Every structure is written in structure tokens, then in C-alpha cells.
Amino acid sequence: MALMPKRVKHRKSQRGRIKGNASRGNRVVFGDFGLQAVQGGWIGAATIEAGRIAAQQYLRTEGRLYIRIFPHKSITSIPLETRMGKGKGEPDYWAAVVKPGTVLYEISGTSEEVARLCLTRLAHKMPVRVRFLRRRAM
């Protein structure tokens, strides 16, 4: 089941702007290798899930996958062939707002070779350009 918040303060949110680079969540913290967004954008809950499945199917029982983003933002849409006006549309899906530099997924317990192949499979599902990242000591 796609990710979604349990409780929210407001059903709908304004679009917002993605300004600057990620100053938090830009390091590999839990695993040994990670996938870092190079572009900013919205990543839908279904896309996050698709990435998880792609990675999990490759890893099977080897290693562990960490998802570092969560879809907090509700995205609304207006039905097709609707006349102008009549207010804001209804929530359609949930998305994570991603700034350039955000680490999206992490992997631990595998060799770098396996992690690279796994994250490459995962990267094909992402709507933003991404890069492979290693954990750094200091």
C-alpha cells in the first residue's frame, strides 16, 4: 500500500516552490550506500513504492533497504473536461517534496557492486536525476 500520513492538519496544500539545495538529509546515515537526488521535484507515493519493490526484488533476502523520504504533501487534481472555476480540486495522490541533494534510498549489508546494480534499477523508476553515494566517515 502506498505511503500516506495518518493525520494531517489540512487536506489540501498550496504548490510551493523548491528553492535551494538540501541542507539536511543529504548524507548516507543508516546504510553503506545511497541514492541522492540531483534535481528537485515531487516524488509520488506510488513511485516511492515502485522503487522499493524494484530494489527489494533485486536484493531478495540480501541486504537491507532504507527509504529516506515520506510523502507528506497532498497533490490535488481537477477531473477531465471540467469547466473553469468551482474551486480547488480534490486530493489525488501524496508526494514527497525533494530538494537537490536529498538522499532518497539507502542500502546496507551488500557489496558495492550489488548496491550499484540495485540502485541503478531503482533509479529508472525515479522522476528526478539521481546519483550513487557512499557513506563518508567525517
Added chain:
Amino acid sequence: MAEQLNVEIRQTRGKRDCRRLRKVGSIPAVLYGHGQENVCLSVPAEQLKGLVQHGSRLADLTGAVNESAFIREVQWDTWGVDVLHVDFTRISAHEKVEVRVPLELRGEAPGVKQGGVVEQLIHDVELSCPASAIPEKIEVNINHLRLGDSVAVAELDLPNGATVLVSPEVVVVHCTEPVEAPEEEAAEAVSGEPEVIGAKEEEEQKTEKK
């Protein structure tokens, strides 16, 4: 052995001047500790980057200041490529410092052949050790790790004079049976909406008014 860094006193302050400094190939830094006054410094970027990439934690500051310093904190840019700022603390050789040291797994666990998965739960450990004997990394031998076994902090091989600042019972690495991924519940997925905080109260208030 500590590497040398040629430092200059930095008279300017603020983000605008720090950016200008970085453009000309220097990195803003600060030196503090031992109850003396803070000193704002600038360090050549290339020298510092080489030092940090080697994993050195000590530096001999020369030039405007002649002191031994411990690299307390390094600030990186978003991409982890450029150093933005460095914190140095004054230090003497036999003084004890608290430092986070990375842990590195060594060997192959026999538990993997039994169908297990090696999972590293902590990647670094906080030590208290003399400044002159800060280890670059601590190696954790997992050649004896069978399925269901674990290595705790208490079992780590520490250098002389070093003590661990975390609980000795904390597990560093264990070999467990692989966890099957949860079955997909996509078929059951209902496009439900989350609960809206305060929505019920508003409805109640409206009905009361009517």
C-alpha cells in the same frame, strides 16, 4: 602524526565575506578551547581537503597561530565535495578527547553460508582517548560470526588508553535470518484519506450553532 596547516587570521565576518574567501581558495575556520579567546582563521582549501581526506583529526597550525589543534567539526556542502567551515580546538598531546571513530567489518561471517544476513547496526563509536593516539578506524573481526551471533561494543579491540563512551552492551553487528519482504497489499489498497486534525470539533461546533 599531525600535518601542518598554514593559517591566517581572518578579520572579516559574516556569510558574504566567507563566500568571498571560498572563492579565492581559502576556507573559514575557528580556533577555540583551553579557556583562551576564540580566533577566526582562514585555511588553504587544498591543504585542508588533503588532511580531511586522509582521515587525520590533528593538525599543527602554523603561520599566524602556532598551536596543535584537533579538528572538532567539518561542515560540507550539499554534495559532500567542498568543505565550508572547520572548527579547531586547542589541544595538548596527552589530553583526552572525545571523538567518533568509524567501525569497519573485516572477514567473512560463516553465518552467511548458513543462510544468514550480516547487519551492521552502528557505523561509528564514540571514544575517549589521548589526542596523540586517535585511531583512524576500528576493525571488527566477523570471521567467527555464526547465524544468531552478535558482536557488542564490549568485544571491540580498542587502542591503549581508549575507553568507549557508549554502553558496552550495544550491538555493533549481528548475523540474523533474512526477513522476507512484506507481501504486497496493493489489491487491498483503498484510496482512503488521512484523518484531519480538528475536523470533528469544527463539525460539532457547526451542528451546535444550527
